[in-house]
Amino acid sequence: EKVQTADFSRVMREYAQGGYELVLGDAFAAERESRRTAKQFPKVAFLFGSGAGPAEPNFAVFDNWIHEPAYLSGLIAGKMSKSGTIGAVAAMGIPEVNRLVNAFFAGAREVNPSIKRKVAFIGSFFDPPKAKEAAIAQIDAGVDVIYAERFGVIEAAVERKILAISNMSDQSNLGPDTVITGPVWDMYPTVEHAIKLVKAGVFTAQDYGDFSRMAKGGSFLAPYHKFDKTLPADVKELVEKKKAEILDGNFRVDVDENTPVSD
Numbered sequence: 055e056k057v058q059t060a061d062f063s064r065v066m067r068e069y070a071q072g073g074y075e076l077v078l079g080d081a082f083a084a085e086r087e088s089r090r091t092a093k094q095f096p097k098v099a100f101l102f103g104s105g106a107g108p109a110e111p112n113f114a115v116f117d118n119w120i121h122e123p124a125y126l127s128g129l130i131a132g133k134m135s136k137s138g139t140i141g142a143v144a145a146m147g148i149p150e151v152n153r154l155v156n157a158f159f160a161g162a163r164e165v166n167p168s169i170k171r172k173v174a175f176i177g178s179f180f181d182p183p184k185a186k187e188a189a190i191a192q193i194d195a196g197v198d199v200i201y202a203e204r205f206g207v208i209e210a211a212v213e214r215k216i217l218a219i220s221n222m223s224d225q226s227n228l229g230p231d232t233v234i235t236g237p238v239w240d241m242y243p244t245v246e247h248a249i250k251l252v253k254a255g256v257f258t259a260q261d262y263g264d265f266s267r268m269a270k271g272g273s274f275l276a277p278y279h280k281f282d283k284t285l286p287a288d289v290k291e292l293v294e295k296k297k298a299e300i301l302d303g304n305f306r307v308d309v310d311e312n313t314p315v316s317d
Contacts, residue, residue, distance in 0.1 A: 059087070070095040114259050127158055130161075141201065143175075143207045220233050
């Protein structure tokens with residue numbers, strides 16, 4: 055359920071007192087409150103999205119460690135850009151966002167070292183009109199492949215007939231002729247592991263970040279859909295090669311949480 059920061063502790067207590075053995079949520083807006091409340095119920099397992107670490111004895115954390123498919127998306131963007139300028143419109147310059155945008159740009163630079171980057175932050179996790187406006191400004195500045203880290207960007211890409219990379223989920227339906235692919239975050243491995251530990255009575259405060267990575271099945275590239283027939287074979291081969299290297303542990307995508315800037 056959607057919970058305001060002021061009500062966070064109260065709702066956590068209601069679930070803990072309601073007989074639930076495992077409570078999941080998002081603590082980004084209530085980091086201290088969530089940890090403080092969890093300590094009051096040591097026999098209840100809490101697993102929350104967080105930019106900070108786990109807290110003993112029962113507060114575990116997860117986060118969107120999906121920079122690997124973001125990097126693969128960047129490889130595609132770097133290969134598909136004809137103008138030599140790609141862009142990204144994102145929420146804000148925080149670590150969770152920065153590492154995705156930086157990985158995207160790193161992938162593009164891997165295949166085209168001279169590619170130029172445009173980046174804009176809208177200062178919100180959900181403001182489609184502002185995201186669309188920022189995207190249009192980038193497109194007017196020469197961007198022809200754009201990373202839609204926020205909703206609203208794909209709409210601009212569709213209208214201006216450029217290519218787009220989606221984020222978090224498969225968003226091809228928003229622009230079948232526009233969205234090539236994008237990183238997908240699958241929470242199933244994270245939740246499955248937590249449930250197993252709770253059932254076994256061995257749940258502990260730990261960081262579940264690895265369960266969001268590709269090797270654990272927690273993230274992947276969205277299907278190409280219509281682009282499966284039009285994406286050049288050498289681009290698809292390159293992506294598959296890098297994907298295999300990531301899954302085999304032979305290639306590690308750098309985690310860069312510095313705030314990206316435009317060239």
